[in-house]
Amino acid sequence: xxxxxxxxxxxxxxxxxxxAVLFLVPLVQTVALAFQADGPGxxxxxxxxxxxxxxxxxxxxxxxxxxxxxVIVVPLQLCLALGMAMMLRHVxxxxxxxxxxxxxxxxxxxxxxxLVWLAILTDQGYLNTVLNWLGVVKGPQSWLSYxxxxxxxxxxxxxxxxxxxxxxxxxxVAGVQxxxxxxxxxxxxxxxxxxxxxxxxxxxxxxPSIQTALILRTVLAFEMFAIVLSLGGRNFPxxxxxxxTWQYANQNFGVAAAYAVVVMVISLAATLVYLLALRTPxxxx
Amino acid sequence: xxxxxxxxVRKAFGPVVALESVSLRVADGExxxxxxxxxxxxxxxxxxIAGLExxxxxxxxxxxxxxxxxxxxxxxxxxxxxxxxVFPHMTVAENVGFGLRMSGAxxxxxxxxxxxxxxxxxxxxxxxxxxxxxxxGQRQRVAVARALAIEPAVLLMDEPxxxxxxxxxxxxxxxxxxxxQAAGTTTVYVTHDQTEAMGLADRIAVLHAGRIVQIDRPTDxxxxxxxxxxxxxxxxxxxxxxxxxxxxxxxxLGSLRLASPTNAATVVMGVRGEDLEITAPGTGxxxxxxVVEPMGSHTLLTGSVTGQMIRVVAPSDSRPAPxxxxxxxPLQGHVSWMDAATGAALETKNR
Numbered sequence: 001x002x003x004x005x006x007x008x009x010x011x012x013x014x015x016x017x018x019x020a021v022l023f024l025v026p027l028v029q030t031v032a033l034a035f036q037a038d039g040p041g042x043x044x045x046x047x048x049x050x051x052x053x054x055x056x057x058x059x060x061x062x063x064x065x066x067x068x069x070x071v072i073v074v075p076l077q078l079c080l081a082l083g084m085a086m087m088l089r090h091v092x093x094x095x096x097x098x099x100x101x102x103x104x105x106x107x108x109x110x111x112x113x114x115l116v117w118l119a120i121l122t123d124q125g126y127l128n129t130v131l132n133w134l135g136v137v138k139g140p141q142s143w144l145s146y147x148x149x150x151x152x153x154x155x156x157x158x159x160x161x162x163x164x165x166x167x168x169x170x171x172x173v174a175g176v177q178x179x180x181x182x183x184x185x186x187x188x189x190x191x192x193x194x195x196x197x198x199x200x201x202x203x204x205x206x207x208p209s210i211q212t213a214l215i216l217r218t219v220l221a222f223e224m225f226a227i228v229l230s231l232g233g234r235n236f237p238x239x240x241x242x243x244x245t246w247q248y249a250n251q252n253f254g255v256a257a258a259y260a261v262v263v264m265v266i267s268l269a270a271t272l273v274y275l276l277a278l279r280t281p282x283x284x285x
Numbered sequence: 286x287x288x289x290x291x292x293x294v295r296k297a298f299g300p301v302v303a304l305e306s307v308s309l310r311v312a313d314g315e316x317x318x319x320x321x322x323x324x325x326x327x328x329x330x331x332x333x334i335a336g337l338e339x340x341x342x343x344x345x346x347x348x349x350x351x352x353x354x355x356x357x358x359x360x361x362x363x364x365x366x367x368x369x370x371v372f373p374h375m376t377v378a379e380n381v382g383f384g385l386r387m388s389g390a391x392x393x394x395x396x397x398x399x400x401x402x403x404x405x406x407x408x409x410x411x412x413x414x415x416x417x418x419x420x421x422g423q424r425q426r427v428a429v430a431r432a433l434a435i436e437p438a439v440l441l442m443d444e445p446x447x448x449x450x451x452x453x454x455x456x457x458x459x460x461x462x463x464x465x466q467a468a469g470t471t472t473v474y475v476t477h478d479q480t481e482a483m484g485l486a487d488r489i490a491v492l493h494a495g496r497i498v499q500i501d502r503p504t505d506x507x508x509x510x511x512x513x514x515x516x517x518x519x520x521x522x523x524x525x526x527x528x529x530x531x532x533x534x535x536x537x538l539g540s541l542r543l544a545s546p547t548n549a550a551t552v553v554m555g556v557r558g559e560d561l562e563i564t565a566p567g568t569g570x571x572x573x574x575x576v577v578e579p580m581g582s583h584t585l586l587t588g589s590v591t592g593q594m595i596r597v598v599a600p601s602d603s604r605p606a607p608x609x610x611x612x613x614x615p616l617q618g619h620v621s622w623m624d625a626a627t628g629a630a631l632e633t634k635n636r
Contacts (some may be wrong), residue, residue: 191387
């Protein structure tokens with residue numbers, strides 16, 4: 001009896017141990033590092049790292065850029081994925097193939113994706129070749145420099161949407177499959193238009209899946225790095241690329257840790273907001 | 286209120302034919318049951334009437350209007366689904382008022398209508414609850430209330446009672462009949478349960494392999510099945526069938542000599558278990574009892590006649606022992622004859 005009660009805990013113990021050693025410990029160390037600074041008597045608790053981070057020229061830009069991207073990309077991806085999931089429901093034959101093609105970007109690393117888009121958008125890239133051929137531009141045109149911030153932002157948004165909409169789609173498609181089709185049929189019989197069926201029936205019933213997708217996407221969008229770096233370089237600082245710069249270029253681990261803590265706090269706050277705002281009470285399940 | 290006309294509706298799913306050119310007329314205010322085993326096409330026919338499925342050919346008319354090309358929401362009907370399809374994210378009141386909200390009715394009218402049908406189906410105490418907090422029977426009532434709230438011209442029901450336990454089903458059946466009789470709605474009710482169809486319907490259409498094999502009043506279906514299939518599907522226990530040789534236009538069974546409606550080599554005699562009476566030796570045919578089941582209201586005897594199994598519904602005080610040989614005979618005028626090859630009923634003179 002005692003053995004069977006213990007068994008589940010023993011079985012999950014290795015994964016708990018693994019997470020504790022390789023996740024919790026570094027987390028605590030990072031937080032500690034962020035809140036320590038070298039004083040006259042060696043390392044002491046202080047907020048100097050945060051002060052230095054906030055005083056940096058790039059800090060405001062990094063915050064604004066990061067939020068700009070999250071606020072544009074996440075809703076865009078949600079809308080795109082919802083539309084794709086709804087269309088996919090009406091595909092009778094070749095449904096799996098369509099889903100498979102749509103998920104291809106999931107298998108590509110974000111650095112590779114960034115380089116693909118760089119090849120398209122760079123001065124002598126495919127886009128300019130086509131535009132030049134169409135007579136829209138004359139000669140190489142720069143899209144990704146600090147002089148063209150809107151074009152740069154748009155490029156990052158497009159690349160990010162291309163790369164990561166599929167994960168939202170996959171979560172939503174799984175959610176759609178859990179909604180019995182009788183609900184839609186009942187709404188149809190009782191007079192709901194297709195749009196009303198979507199807003200009054202499908203969206204509320206998809207809420208748990210939307211919540212999962214939004215949490216995942218938002219947290220990952222706040223941590224966006226490789227695509228931004230490959231397209232914008234240092235012209236487009238975001239929080240994680242700043243952490244990277246402080247860690248490796250400036251060799252200041254304390255400020256880098258402070259950035260990491262900021263990203264973590266923002267991610268946790270976003271997750272909390274989603275958990276509360278998109279809560280499904282148990283009686284409505 | 287509206288009449289439904291199904292005009293030569295055919296439905297094929299790829300190479301599989303679900304319905305073979307079905308024609309049917311449901312009168313205004315009539316309660317018609319579509320009865321048949323699973324896979325007979327009854328649910329497909331109902332879904333075609335609702336517009337949830339598109340027929341391969343043929344027309345559907347509701348109240349004289351051809352609705353064949355209209356989506357469900359424009360057909361002016363309501364439906365009760367087998368698994369209720371009560372929206373889990375809406376309260377009972379929101380569910381019941383859903384159809385009226387979609388049609389843009391004003392709030393006062395919705396509130397009045399919801400209160401009225403809630404009273405009719407006795408779900409007033411649950412109006413502010415969510416379906417997840419209700420039992421299966423209560424959810425069933427919500428589904429019926431939602432359908433009645435819009436005062437539909439046509440009500441479609443797809444096995445609405447099949448998910449309830451036996452006792453609740455009996456209770457809901459009687460209640461449903463009362464409620465729908467009062468409403469006077471044209472109703473098409475799909476079921477595989479012949480007692481439900483018998484108890485509820487004005488007329489029953491028996492479907493078999495995508496065709497309507499008989500459409501008639503319940504008692505006529507029960508008494509005069511059009512085919513051997515109908516006789517064996519309707520009634521519990523099913524009708525007994527004895528395949529007998531024909532000689533000189535007659536069949537002989539024990540001391541009985543009955544006129545055969547056919548001169549074919551063999552004919553099938555159909556007789557219901559309760560239409561067989563136990564009689565004195567020499568006036569009927571011998572029946573070797575194998576199993577005796579006292580059912581309370583009657584005793585069900587299973588045994589054989591000329592090597593063929595039949596069931597006899599005997600009075601409850603009749604307690605033969607297994608192995609006994611009784612003598613039974615059919616009641617006058619309660620014998621059906623079927624063609625031995627096709628199973629179709631034959632015209633008889635002695636009916």
